[in-house]
Amino acid sequence: MQHPIALAPMGGSSGGALAAAVSRGGGLGLLGAGDGDSDWLAREATMVKQGTDKPWGIGFLTWAIDADAVERALEYQPRAMMLSFGDPSPFTERIRQSGxxxxxxxxxxxxxxxxxELGADVIVAQGTESGGHGARHGRSTLPFVPTVVDLVAPVPVLAAGGIADGRGLAAALALGAAGALIGTRFQASAEALVPPSIATAILEGRGQDTERNRVLDIARGSAWPAQYTARTLGHRYLDQWRGREAELAADVEAQRDYQDDVARGEVPPEPVWAGEAVDLITGLSPAADLVSHLAAQAEDILNRVGRH
Known part of the structure:
Protein backbone atom coordinates (compact mmCIF):
# COMPACT_ATOMS: atom_id res chain seq x y z
CA MET A 1 0.00 0.00 0.00
CA GLN A 2 1.13 3.51 -0.81
CA HIS A 3 -1.50 5.52 1.09
CA PRO A 4 -3.19 4.96 4.51
CA ILE A 5 -6.64 4.62 2.96
CA ALA A 6 -8.91 1.57 2.92
CA LEU A 7 -12.21 1.15 1.13
CA ALA A 8 -15.08 0.31 3.45
CA PRO A 9 -16.52 -3.07 2.34
CA MET A 10 -19.98 -1.66 1.66
CA GLY A 11 -22.56 -4.22 0.60
CA GLY A 12 -24.08 -3.28 -2.75
CA SER A 13 -21.35 -0.71 -3.46
CA SER A 14 -17.86 -2.14 -2.96
CA GLY A 15 -17.61 -4.59 -5.84
CA GLY A 16 -14.63 -5.85 -7.78
CA ALA A 17 -14.19 -2.80 -10.01
CA LEU A 18 -14.19 -0.40 -7.07
CA ALA A 19 -11.93 -2.53 -4.86
CA ALA A 20 -9.45 -2.98 -7.71
CA ALA A 21 -9.42 0.75 -8.46
CA VAL A 22 -8.75 1.68 -4.82
CA SER A 23 -5.90 -0.82 -4.65
CA ARG A 24 -4.45 0.42 -7.95
CA GLY A 25 -4.56 3.91 -6.50
CA GLY A 26 -2.37 2.84 -3.61
CA GLY A 27 -5.00 2.12 -0.96
CA LEU A 28 -6.57 -1.14 0.18
CA GLY A 29 -9.67 -2.19 -1.73
CA LEU A 30 -12.07 -4.34 0.26
CA LEU A 31 -14.94 -6.21 -1.37
CA GLY A 32 -18.27 -5.82 0.43
CA ALA A 33 -19.16 -9.51 0.44
CA GLY A 34 -21.94 -9.14 3.02
CA ASP A 35 -23.37 -12.57 3.82
CA GLY A 36 -20.90 -14.39 1.56
CA ASP A 37 -23.15 -15.15 -1.40
CA SER A 38 -21.04 -17.54 -3.45
CA ASP A 39 -22.12 -16.33 -6.90
CA TRP A 40 -21.54 -12.67 -6.03
CA LEU A 41 -18.17 -13.46 -4.51
CA ALA A 42 -17.05 -15.51 -7.49
CA ARG A 43 -17.92 -12.71 -9.91
CA GLU A 44 -16.52 -9.79 -7.92
CA ALA A 45 -13.40 -11.51 -6.55
CA THR A 46 -12.48 -12.60 -10.05
CA MET A 47 -12.93 -9.02 -11.20
CA VAL A 48 -10.67 -7.56 -8.54
CA LYS A 49 -7.98 -10.19 -9.14
CA GLN A 50 -8.02 -9.32 -12.83
CA GLY A 51 -8.07 -5.60 -12.10
CA THR A 52 -5.04 -5.22 -9.86
CA ASP A 53 -1.85 -6.89 -8.72
CA LYS A 54 -1.84 -4.81 -5.51
CA PRO A 55 -3.12 -5.98 -2.11
CA TRP A 56 -6.90 -6.28 -1.75
CA GLY A 57 -9.29 -7.93 0.67
CA ILE A 58 -12.80 -9.11 1.48
CA GLY A 59 -15.17 -7.81 4.13
CA PHE A 60 -18.02 -9.78 5.74
CA LEU A 61 -20.98 -9.08 8.01
CA THR A 62 -19.98 -11.36 10.88
CA TRP A 63 -23.53 -12.01 12.03
CA ALA A 64 -24.56 -13.16 8.55
CA ILE A 65 -21.85 -15.67 7.58
CA ASP A 66 -20.77 -19.19 8.43
CA ALA A 67 -17.45 -21.01 8.24
CA ASP A 68 -18.12 -22.10 4.66
CA ALA A 69 -18.27 -18.46 3.53
CA VAL A 70 -14.84 -17.83 5.01
CA GLU A 71 -13.43 -20.94 3.34
CA ARG A 72 -14.81 -19.91 -0.04
CA ALA A 73 -13.36 -16.44 0.34
CA LEU A 74 -9.91 -17.73 1.26
CA GLU A 75 -9.80 -19.66 -2.01
CA TYR A 76 -9.41 -16.30 -3.79
CA GLN A 77 -6.29 -15.56 -1.73
CA PRO A 78 -7.18 -12.09 -0.46
CA ARG A 79 -4.41 -10.31 1.42
CA ALA A 80 -6.86 -9.20 4.12
CA MET A 81 -10.23 -10.19 5.52
CA MET A 82 -12.41 -7.85 7.56
CA LEU A 83 -15.13 -8.90 10.00
CA SER A 84 -17.76 -6.41 11.13
CA PHE A 85 -20.83 -6.50 13.39
CA GLY A 86 -21.20 -9.57 15.55
CA ASP A 87 -18.95 -12.06 17.31
CA PRO A 88 -15.88 -12.69 15.13
CA SER A 89 -14.45 -15.45 17.32
CA PRO A 90 -15.77 -18.44 15.29
CA PHE A 91 -13.77 -17.29 12.24
CA THR A 92 -10.60 -15.59 13.42
CA GLU A 93 -8.41 -18.64 13.99
CA ARG A 94 -9.00 -19.96 10.47
CA ILE A 95 -8.24 -16.56 8.94
CA ARG A 96 -5.03 -16.20 10.92
CA GLN A 97 -3.94 -19.75 10.10
CA SER A 98 -4.22 -18.91 6.41
CA GLY A 99 -1.76 -16.03 6.77
CA GLU A 117 -7.50 -11.11 22.33
CA LEU A 118 -8.46 -12.72 19.01
CA GLY A 119 -5.23 -11.56 17.41
CA ALA A 120 -6.50 -8.85 15.07
CA ASP A 121 -3.73 -7.45 12.89
CA VAL A 122 -5.68 -4.23 12.31
CA ILE A 123 -8.65 -2.79 14.21
CA VAL A 124 -11.19 -0.41 12.69
CA ALA A 125 -12.74 2.00 15.19
CA GLN A 126 -16.12 3.04 13.79
CA GLY A 127 -17.79 6.22 14.98
CA THR A 128 -21.50 6.90 14.75
CA GLU A 129 -21.04 9.47 11.96
CA SER A 130 -20.52 6.62 9.50
CA GLY A 131 -23.00 5.84 6.77
CA GLY A 132 -24.78 2.52 6.75
CA HIS A 133 -24.92 0.28 9.79
CA GLY A 134 -23.31 0.79 13.16
CA ALA A 135 -23.92 0.41 16.86
CA ARG A 136 -27.17 1.83 18.20
CA HIS A 137 -25.32 3.24 21.21
CA GLY A 138 -21.96 3.99 19.62
CA ARG A 139 -19.62 6.94 20.12
CA SER A 140 -18.48 9.76 17.87
CA THR A 141 -15.32 9.26 15.86
CA LEU A 142 -13.30 12.12 17.36
CA PRO A 143 -13.26 10.85 20.98
CA PHE A 144 -13.63 7.15 20.16
CA VAL A 145 -10.63 6.67 17.86
CA PRO A 146 -7.87 7.88 20.22
CA THR A 147 -9.41 5.90 23.08
CA VAL A 148 -9.21 2.74 20.97
CA VAL A 149 -5.69 3.63 19.80
CA ASP A 150 -4.51 3.84 23.42
CA LEU A 151 -6.36 0.69 24.45
CA VAL A 152 -5.13 -1.64 21.71
CA ALA A 153 -1.58 -0.34 21.14
CA PRO A 154 0.57 -1.47 19.39
CA VAL A 155 -2.14 -2.91 17.08
CA PRO A 156 -2.72 -0.35 14.29
CA VAL A 157 -6.13 1.31 14.14
CA LEU A 158 -8.08 2.64 11.17
CA ALA A 159 -10.56 5.43 11.87
CA ALA A 160 -14.01 5.17 10.32
CA GLY A 161 -17.03 7.45 10.35
CA GLY A 162 -17.43 10.93 8.92
CA ILE A 163 -14.23 10.91 6.85
CA ALA A 164 -14.74 12.06 3.26
CA ASP A 165 -11.76 14.23 2.36
CA GLY A 166 -8.08 14.74 3.06
CA ARG A 167 -8.85 16.89 6.10
CA GLY A 168 -10.64 13.95 7.69
CA LEU A 169 -7.74 11.64 6.86
CA ALA A 170 -5.27 14.12 8.38
CA ALA A 171 -7.44 14.33 11.49
CA ALA A 172 -7.51 10.53 11.79
CA LEU A 173 -3.71 10.42 11.63
CA ALA A 174 -3.48 13.21 14.21
CA LEU A 175 -5.69 11.14 16.52
CA GLY A 176 -3.14 8.35 16.38
CA ALA A 177 -4.81 6.16 13.80
CA ALA A 178 -2.69 4.46 11.17
CA GLY A 179 -5.15 5.46 8.46
CA ALA A 180 -8.82 5.70 7.57
CA LEU A 181 -11.53 3.36 6.35
CA ILE A 182 -13.71 5.41 3.99
CA GLY A 183 -17.14 4.48 2.70
CA THR A 184 -19.62 7.13 1.58
CA ARG A 185 -17.02 9.10 -0.40
CA PHE A 186 -16.29 6.04 -2.54
CA GLN A 187 -19.98 5.48 -3.26
CA ALA A 188 -19.74 8.62 -5.37
CA SER A 189 -17.02 7.21 -7.60
CA ALA A 190 -17.07 5.95 -11.16
CA GLU A 191 -16.62 2.29 -10.19
CA ALA A 192 -19.11 1.96 -7.32
CA LEU A 193 -21.86 -0.65 -7.67
CA VAL A 194 -24.67 1.88 -7.25
CA PRO A 195 -27.25 3.16 -9.75
CA PRO A 196 -26.91 6.77 -10.93
CA SER A 197 -29.81 7.81 -8.72
CA ILE A 198 -27.89 6.82 -5.59
CA ALA A 199 -24.77 8.72 -6.68
CA THR A 200 -26.92 11.77 -7.43
CA ALA A 201 -28.60 11.56 -4.02
CA ILE A 202 -25.19 11.49 -2.33
CA LEU A 203 -23.94 14.47 -4.32
CA GLU A 204 -27.07 16.43 -3.39
CA GLY A 205 -27.30 15.16 0.21
CA ARG A 206 -26.55 17.07 3.38
CA GLY A 207 -25.22 15.70 6.64
CA GLN A 208 -28.15 17.21 8.55
CA ASP A 209 -30.48 15.10 6.43
CA THR A 210 -28.91 11.81 7.50
CA GLU A 211 -30.51 9.79 10.25
CA ARG A 212 -29.62 6.65 12.17
CA ASN A 213 -32.63 4.39 12.59
CA ARG A 214 -34.00 0.82 12.24
CA VAL A 215 -37.15 1.80 10.36
CA LEU A 216 -35.89 0.96 6.87
CA ASP A 217 -34.41 -2.38 7.94
CA ILE A 218 -37.76 -3.35 9.41
CA ALA A 219 -39.75 -2.08 6.43
CA ARG A 220 -37.67 -4.01 3.92
CA GLY A 221 -37.61 -7.18 5.99
CA SER A 222 -33.87 -7.09 6.61
CA ALA A 223 -32.42 -9.54 9.12
CA TRP A 224 -30.00 -7.02 10.66
CA PRO A 225 -29.82 -7.54 14.46
CA ALA A 226 -31.65 -4.93 16.52
CA GLN A 227 -28.48 -3.58 18.17
CA TYR A 228 -27.41 -2.06 14.83
CA THR A 229 -29.04 0.97 13.30
CA ALA A 230 -28.28 2.42 9.88
CA ARG A 231 -27.48 6.00 8.88
CA THR A 232 -29.25 6.94 5.64
CA LEU A 233 -30.50 9.99 3.84
CA GLY A 234 -34.14 10.96 4.36
CA HIS A 235 -36.87 8.59 3.25
CA ARG A 236 -40.65 8.67 3.16
CA TYR A 237 -40.94 5.61 5.40
CA LEU A 238 -38.69 7.23 7.99
CA ASP A 239 -41.07 10.15 8.21
CA GLN A 240 -44.06 7.82 8.40
CA TRP A 241 -42.75 5.35 11.00
CA ARG A 242 -40.13 7.21 13.04
CA GLY A 243 -40.57 6.27 16.70
CA ARG A 244 -43.05 3.49 15.80
CA GLU A 245 -40.57 0.72 15.00
CA ALA A 246 -42.33 -1.90 17.11
CA GLU A 247 -45.64 -1.11 15.42
CA LEU A 248 -44.03 -1.39 11.98
CA ALA A 249 -42.41 -4.71 12.86
CA ALA A 250 -45.84 -6.11 13.72
CA ASP A 251 -47.57 -4.66 10.65
CA VAL A 252 -47.16 -7.20 7.85
CA GLU A 253 -49.31 -5.15 5.51
CA ALA A 254 -47.10 -2.08 5.95
CA GLN A 255 -44.02 -4.14 5.08
CA ARG A 256 -45.81 -5.47 2.01
CA ASP A 257 -46.67 -1.89 1.05
CA TYR A 258 -42.96 -1.06 1.16
CA GLN A 259 -42.14 -3.85 -1.27
CA ASP A 260 -44.99 -2.73 -3.52
CA ASP A 261 -43.68 0.84 -3.46
CA VAL A 262 -40.22 -0.43 -4.44
CA ALA A 263 -41.72 -2.43 -7.31
CA ARG A 264 -43.58 0.65 -8.56
CA GLY A 265 -40.44 2.77 -8.30
CA GLU A 266 -41.95 5.07 -5.68
CA VAL A 267 -39.09 4.40 -3.25
CA PRO A 268 -35.52 3.33 -4.14
CA PRO A 269 -34.70 -0.40 -4.08
CA GLU A 270 -32.16 0.26 -1.32
CA PRO A 271 -31.91 3.05 1.23
CA VAL A 272 -29.28 5.66 0.44
CA TRP A 273 -26.58 4.83 2.99
CA ALA A 274 -24.71 8.05 3.72
CA GLY A 275 -22.50 9.36 6.52
CA GLU A 276 -22.54 12.79 8.12
CA ALA A 277 -19.69 13.98 5.89
CA VAL A 278 -21.85 13.66 2.78
CA ASP A 279 -21.81 17.48 2.40
CA LEU A 280 -18.14 17.25 1.45
CA ILE A 281 -18.83 15.09 -1.61
CA THR A 282 -19.29 17.38 -4.58
CA GLY A 283 -18.37 15.30 -7.63
CA LEU A 284 -17.87 11.88 -9.12
CA SER A 285 -14.26 10.76 -9.53
CA PRO A 286 -12.40 7.63 -10.61
CA ALA A 287 -11.60 5.85 -7.37
CA ALA A 288 -7.86 5.59 -8.01
CA ASP A 289 -7.65 9.33 -8.55
CA LEU A 290 -9.69 9.89 -5.43
CA VAL A 291 -7.24 7.88 -3.31
CA SER A 292 -4.25 9.91 -4.47
CA HIS A 293 -6.17 13.20 -4.08
CA LEU A 294 -7.21 12.41 -0.51
CA ALA A 295 -3.65 11.40 0.39
CA ALA A 296 -2.13 14.51 -1.19
CA GLN A 297 -4.64 16.78 0.53
CA ALA A 298 -3.94 15.15 3.91
CA GLU A 299 -0.18 15.43 3.41
CA ASP A 300 -0.46 19.11 2.52
CA ILE A 301 -2.57 19.82 5.59
CA LEU A 302 -0.21 17.98 7.94
CA ASN A 303 2.78 19.79 6.47
CA ARG A 304 1.09 23.18 6.90
CA VAL A 305 0.09 22.40 10.47
CA GLY A 306 3.63 21.24 11.21
CA ARG A 307 5.04 24.60 10.13
CA HIS A 308 2.93 26.53 12.65
Missing amino acids: TTLIIQVTDLEEARQAV
Whole structure:
Protein backbone atom coordinates (compact mmCIF):
# COMPACT_ATOMS: atom_id res chain seq x y z
CA MET A 1 0.00 0.00 0.00
CA GLN A 2 1.13 3.51 -0.81
CA HIS A 3 -1.50 5.52 1.09
CA PRO A 4 -3.19 4.96 4.51
CA ILE A 5 -6.64 4.62 2.96
CA ALA A 6 -8.91 1.57 2.92
CA LEU A 7 -12.21 1.15 1.13
CA ALA A 8 -15.08 0.31 3.45
CA PRO A 9 -16.52 -3.07 2.34
CA MET A 10 -19.98 -1.66 1.66
CA GLY A 11 -22.56 -4.22 0.60
CA GLY A 12 -24.08 -3.28 -2.75
CA SER A 13 -21.35 -0.71 -3.46
CA SER A 14 -17.86 -2.14 -2.96
CA GLY A 15 -17.61 -4.59 -5.84
CA GLY A 16 -14.63 -5.85 -7.78
CA ALA A 17 -14.19 -2.80 -10.01
CA LEU A 18 -14.19 -0.40 -7.07
CA ALA A 19 -11.93 -2.53 -4.86
CA ALA A 20 -9.45 -2.98 -7.71
CA ALA A 21 -9.42 0.75 -8.46
CA VAL A 22 -8.75 1.68 -4.82
CA SER A 23 -5.90 -0.82 -4.65
CA ARG A 24 -4.45 0.42 -7.95
CA GLY A 25 -4.56 3.91 -6.50
CA GLY A 26 -2.37 2.84 -3.61
CA GLY A 27 -5.00 2.12 -0.96
CA LEU A 28 -6.57 -1.14 0.18
CA GLY A 29 -9.67 -2.19 -1.73
CA LEU A 30 -12.07 -4.34 0.26
CA LEU A 31 -14.94 -6.21 -1.37
CA GLY A 32 -18.27 -5.82 0.43
CA ALA A 33 -19.16 -9.51 0.44
CA GLY A 34 -21.94 -9.14 3.02
CA ASP A 35 -23.37 -12.57 3.82
CA GLY A 36 -20.90 -14.39 1.56
CA ASP A 37 -23.15 -15.15 -1.40
CA SER A 38 -21.04 -17.54 -3.45
CA ASP A 39 -22.12 -16.33 -6.90
CA TRP A 40 -21.54 -12.67 -6.03
CA LEU A 41 -18.17 -13.46 -4.51
CA ALA A 42 -17.05 -15.51 -7.49
CA ARG A 43 -17.92 -12.71 -9.91
CA GLU A 44 -16.52 -9.79 -7.92
CA ALA A 45 -13.40 -11.51 -6.55
CA THR A 46 -12.48 -12.60 -10.05
CA MET A 47 -12.93 -9.02 -11.20
CA VAL A 48 -10.67 -7.56 -8.54
CA LYS A 49 -7.98 -10.19 -9.14
CA GLN A 50 -8.02 -9.32 -12.83
CA GLY A 51 -8.07 -5.60 -12.10
CA THR A 52 -5.04 -5.22 -9.86
CA ASP A 53 -1.85 -6.89 -8.72
CA LYS A 54 -1.84 -4.81 -5.51
CA PRO A 55 -3.12 -5.98 -2.11
CA TRP A 56 -6.90 -6.28 -1.75
CA GLY A 57 -9.29 -7.93 0.67
CA ILE A 58 -12.80 -9.11 1.48
CA GLY A 59 -15.17 -7.81 4.13
CA PHE A 60 -18.02 -9.78 5.74
CA LEU A 61 -20.98 -9.08 8.01
CA THR A 62 -19.98 -11.36 10.88
CA TRP A 63 -23.53 -12.01 12.03
CA ALA A 64 -24.56 -13.16 8.55
CA ILE A 65 -21.85 -15.67 7.58
CA ASP A 66 -20.77 -19.19 8.43
CA ALA A 67 -17.45 -21.01 8.24
CA ASP A 68 -18.12 -22.10 4.66
CA ALA A 69 -18.27 -18.46 3.53
CA VAL A 70 -14.84 -17.83 5.01
CA GLU A 71 -13.43 -20.94 3.34
CA ARG A 72 -14.81 -19.91 -0.04
CA ALA A 73 -13.36 -16.44 0.34
CA LEU A 74 -9.91 -17.73 1.26
CA GLU A 75 -9.80 -19.66 -2.01
CA TYR A 76 -9.41 -16.30 -3.79
CA GLN A 77 -6.29 -15.56 -1.73
CA PRO A 78 -7.18 -12.09 -0.46
CA ARG A 79 -4.41 -10.31 1.42
CA ALA A 80 -6.86 -9.20 4.12
CA MET A 81 -10.23 -10.19 5.52
CA MET A 82 -12.41 -7.85 7.56
CA LEU A 83 -15.13 -8.90 10.00
CA SER A 84 -17.76 -6.41 11.13
CA PHE A 85 -20.83 -6.50 13.39
CA GLY A 86 -21.20 -9.57 15.55
CA ASP A 87 -18.95 -12.06 17.31
CA PRO A 88 -15.88 -12.69 15.13
CA SER A 89 -14.45 -15.45 17.32
CA PRO A 90 -15.77 -18.44 15.29
CA PHE A 91 -13.77 -17.29 12.24
CA THR A 92 -10.60 -15.59 13.42
CA GLU A 93 -8.41 -18.64 13.99
CA ARG A 94 -9.00 -19.96 10.47
CA ILE A 95 -8.24 -16.56 8.94
CA ARG A 96 -5.03 -16.20 10.92
CA GLN A 97 -3.94 -19.75 10.10
CA SER A 98 -4.22 -18.91 6.41
CA GLY A 99 -1.76 -16.03 6.77
CA THR A 100 -4.44 -13.53 5.73
CA THR A 101 -4.33 -10.18 7.51
CA LEU A 102 -7.20 -10.10 10.02
CA ILE A 103 -9.09 -6.81 10.29
CA ILE A 104 -11.83 -6.50 12.91
CA GLN A 105 -14.19 -3.53 13.10
CA VAL A 106 -15.27 -2.44 16.57
CA THR A 107 -17.92 -0.06 17.85
CA ASP A 108 -17.13 -0.04 21.58
CA LEU A 109 -14.24 -0.72 23.94
CA GLU A 110 -15.34 -4.22 24.88
CA GLU A 111 -15.27 -5.20 21.21
CA ALA A 112 -11.83 -3.60 20.93
CA ARG A 113 -10.52 -5.69 23.81
CA GLN A 114 -11.96 -8.83 22.23
CA ALA A 115 -10.34 -7.97 18.90
CA VAL A 116 -6.93 -7.79 20.57
CA GLU A 117 -7.50 -11.11 22.33
CA LEU A 118 -8.46 -12.72 19.01
CA GLY A 119 -5.23 -11.56 17.41
CA ALA A 120 -6.50 -8.85 15.07
CA ASP A 121 -3.73 -7.45 12.89
CA VAL A 122 -5.68 -4.23 12.31
CA ILE A 123 -8.65 -2.79 14.21
CA VAL A 124 -11.19 -0.41 12.69
CA ALA A 125 -12.74 2.00 15.19
CA GLN A 126 -16.12 3.04 13.79
CA GLY A 127 -17.79 6.22 14.98
CA THR A 128 -21.50 6.90 14.75
CA GLU A 129 -21.04 9.47 11.96
CA SER A 130 -20.52 6.62 9.50
CA GLY A 131 -23.00 5.84 6.77
CA GLY A 132 -24.78 2.52 6.75
CA HIS A 133 -24.92 0.28 9.79
CA GLY A 134 -23.31 0.79 13.16
CA ALA A 135 -23.92 0.41 16.86
CA ARG A 136 -27.17 1.83 18.20
CA HIS A 137 -25.32 3.24 21.21
CA GLY A 138 -21.96 3.99 19.62
CA ARG A 139 -19.62 6.94 20.12
CA SER A 140 -18.48 9.76 17.87
CA THR A 141 -15.32 9.26 15.86
CA LEU A 142 -13.30 12.12 17.36
CA PRO A 143 -13.26 10.85 20.98
CA PHE A 144 -13.63 7.15 20.16
CA VAL A 145 -10.63 6.67 17.86
CA PRO A 146 -7.87 7.88 20.22
CA THR A 147 -9.41 5.90 23.08
CA VAL A 148 -9.21 2.74 20.97
CA VAL A 149 -5.69 3.63 19.80
CA ASP A 150 -4.51 3.84 23.42
CA LEU A 151 -6.36 0.69 24.45
CA VAL A 152 -5.13 -1.64 21.71
CA ALA A 153 -1.58 -0.34 21.14
CA PRO A 154 0.57 -1.47 19.39
CA VAL A 155 -2.14 -2.91 17.08
CA PRO A 156 -2.72 -0.35 14.29
CA VAL A 157 -6.13 1.31 14.14
CA LEU A 158 -8.08 2.64 11.17
CA ALA A 159 -10.56 5.43 11.87
CA ALA A 160 -14.01 5.17 10.32
CA GLY A 161 -17.03 7.45 10.35
CA GLY A 162 -17.43 10.93 8.92
CA ILE A 163 -14.23 10.91 6.85
CA ALA A 164 -14.74 12.06 3.26
CA ASP A 165 -11.76 14.23 2.36
CA GLY A 166 -8.08 14.74 3.06
CA ARG A 167 -8.85 16.89 6.10
CA GLY A 168 -10.64 13.95 7.69
CA LEU A 169 -7.74 11.64 6.86
CA ALA A 170 -5.27 14.12 8.38
CA ALA A 171 -7.44 14.33 11.49
CA ALA A 172 -7.51 10.53 11.79
CA LEU A 173 -3.71 10.42 11.63
CA ALA A 174 -3.48 13.21 14.21
CA LEU A 175 -5.69 11.14 16.52
CA GLY A 176 -3.14 8.35 16.38
CA ALA A 177 -4.81 6.16 13.80
CA ALA A 178 -2.69 4.46 11.17
CA GLY A 179 -5.15 5.46 8.46
CA ALA A 180 -8.82 5.70 7.57
CA LEU A 181 -11.53 3.36 6.35
CA ILE A 182 -13.71 5.41 3.99
CA GLY A 183 -17.14 4.48 2.70
CA THR A 184 -19.62 7.13 1.58
CA ARG A 185 -17.02 9.10 -0.40
CA PHE A 186 -16.29 6.04 -2.54
CA GLN A 187 -19.98 5.48 -3.26
CA ALA A 188 -19.74 8.62 -5.37
CA SER A 189 -17.02 7.21 -7.60
CA ALA A 190 -17.07 5.95 -11.16
CA GLU A 191 -16.62 2.29 -10.19
CA ALA A 192 -19.11 1.96 -7.32
CA LEU A 193 -21.86 -0.65 -7.67
CA VAL A 194 -24.67 1.88 -7.25
CA PRO A 195 -27.25 3.16 -9.75
CA PRO A 196 -26.91 6.77 -10.93
CA SER A 197 -29.81 7.81 -8.72
CA ILE A 198 -27.89 6.82 -5.59
CA ALA A 199 -24.77 8.72 -6.68
CA THR A 200 -26.92 11.77 -7.43
CA ALA A 201 -28.60 11.56 -4.02
CA ILE A 202 -25.19 11.49 -2.33
CA LEU A 203 -23.94 14.47 -4.32
CA GLU A 204 -27.07 16.43 -3.39
CA GLY A 205 -27.30 15.16 0.21
CA ARG A 206 -26.55 17.07 3.38
CA GLY A 207 -25.22 15.70 6.64
CA GLN A 208 -28.15 17.21 8.55
CA ASP A 209 -30.48 15.10 6.43
CA THR A 210 -28.91 11.81 7.50
CA GLU A 211 -30.51 9.79 10.25
CA ARG A 212 -29.62 6.65 12.17
CA ASN A 213 -32.63 4.39 12.59
CA ARG A 214 -34.00 0.82 12.24
CA VAL A 215 -37.15 1.80 10.36
CA LEU A 216 -35.89 0.96 6.87
CA ASP A 217 -34.41 -2.38 7.94
CA ILE A 218 -37.76 -3.35 9.41
CA ALA A 219 -39.75 -2.08 6.43
CA ARG A 220 -37.67 -4.01 3.92
CA GLY A 221 -37.61 -7.18 5.99
CA SER A 222 -33.87 -7.09 6.61
CA ALA A 223 -32.42 -9.54 9.12
CA TRP A 224 -30.00 -7.02 10.66
CA PRO A 225 -29.82 -7.54 14.46
CA ALA A 226 -31.65 -4.93 16.52
CA GLN A 227 -28.48 -3.58 18.17
CA TYR A 228 -27.41 -2.06 14.83
CA THR A 229 -29.04 0.97 13.30
CA ALA A 230 -28.28 2.42 9.88
CA ARG A 231 -27.48 6.00 8.88
CA THR A 232 -29.25 6.94 5.64
CA LEU A 233 -30.50 9.99 3.84
CA GLY A 234 -34.14 10.96 4.36
CA HIS A 235 -36.87 8.59 3.25
CA ARG A 236 -40.65 8.67 3.16
CA TYR A 237 -40.94 5.61 5.40
CA LEU A 238 -38.69 7.23 7.99
CA ASP A 239 -41.07 10.15 8.21
CA GLN A 240 -44.06 7.82 8.40
CA TRP A 241 -42.75 5.35 11.00
CA ARG A 242 -40.13 7.21 13.04
CA GLY A 243 -40.57 6.27 16.70
CA ARG A 244 -43.05 3.49 15.80
CA GLU A 245 -40.57 0.72 15.00
CA ALA A 246 -42.33 -1.90 17.11
CA GLU A 247 -45.64 -1.11 15.42
CA LEU A 248 -44.03 -1.39 11.98
CA ALA A 249 -42.41 -4.71 12.86
CA ALA A 250 -45.84 -6.11 13.72
CA ASP A 251 -47.57 -4.66 10.65
CA VAL A 252 -47.16 -7.20 7.85
CA GLU A 253 -49.31 -5.15 5.51
CA ALA A 254 -47.10 -2.08 5.95
CA GLN A 255 -44.02 -4.14 5.08
CA ARG A 256 -45.81 -5.47 2.01
CA ASP A 257 -46.67 -1.89 1.05
CA TYR A 258 -42.96 -1.06 1.16
CA GLN A 259 -42.14 -3.85 -1.27
CA ASP A 260 -44.99 -2.73 -3.52
CA ASP A 261 -43.68 0.84 -3.46
CA VAL A 262 -40.22 -0.43 -4.44
CA ALA A 263 -41.72 -2.43 -7.31
CA ARG A 264 -43.58 0.65 -8.56
CA GLY A 265 -40.44 2.77 -8.30
CA GLU A 266 -41.95 5.07 -5.68
CA VAL A 267 -39.09 4.40 -3.25
CA PRO A 268 -35.52 3.33 -4.14
CA PRO A 269 -34.70 -0.40 -4.08
CA GLU A 270 -32.16 0.26 -1.32
CA PRO A 271 -31.91 3.05 1.23
CA VAL A 272 -29.28 5.66 0.44
CA TRP A 273 -26.58 4.83 2.99
CA ALA A 274 -24.71 8.05 3.72
CA GLY A 275 -22.50 9.36 6.52
CA GLU A 276 -22.54 12.79 8.12
CA ALA A 277 -19.69 13.98 5.89
CA VAL A 278 -21.85 13.66 2.78
CA ASP A 279 -21.81 17.48 2.40
CA LEU A 280 -18.14 17.25 1.45
CA ILE A 281 -18.83 15.09 -1.61
CA THR A 282 -19.29 17.38 -4.58
CA GLY A 283 -18.37 15.30 -7.63
CA LEU A 284 -17.87 11.88 -9.12
CA SER A 285 -14.26 10.76 -9.53
CA PRO A 286 -12.40 7.63 -10.61
CA ALA A 287 -11.60 5.85 -7.37
CA ALA A 288 -7.86 5.59 -8.01
CA ASP A 289 -7.65 9.33 -8.55
CA LEU A 290 -9.69 9.89 -5.43
CA VAL A 291 -7.24 7.88 -3.31
CA SER A 292 -4.25 9.91 -4.47
CA HIS A 293 -6.17 13.20 -4.08
CA LEU A 294 -7.21 12.41 -0.51
CA ALA A 295 -3.65 11.40 0.39
CA ALA A 296 -2.13 14.51 -1.19
CA GLN A 297 -4.64 16.78 0.53
CA ALA A 298 -3.94 15.15 3.91
CA GLU A 299 -0.18 15.43 3.41
CA ASP A 300 -0.46 19.11 2.52
CA ILE A 301 -2.57 19.82 5.59
CA LEU A 302 -0.21 17.98 7.94
CA ASN A 303 2.78 19.79 6.47
CA ARG A 304 1.09 23.18 6.90
CA VAL A 305 0.09 22.40 10.47
CA GLY A 306 3.63 21.24 11.21
CA ARG A 307 5.04 24.60 10.13
CA HIS A 308 2.93 26.53 12.65
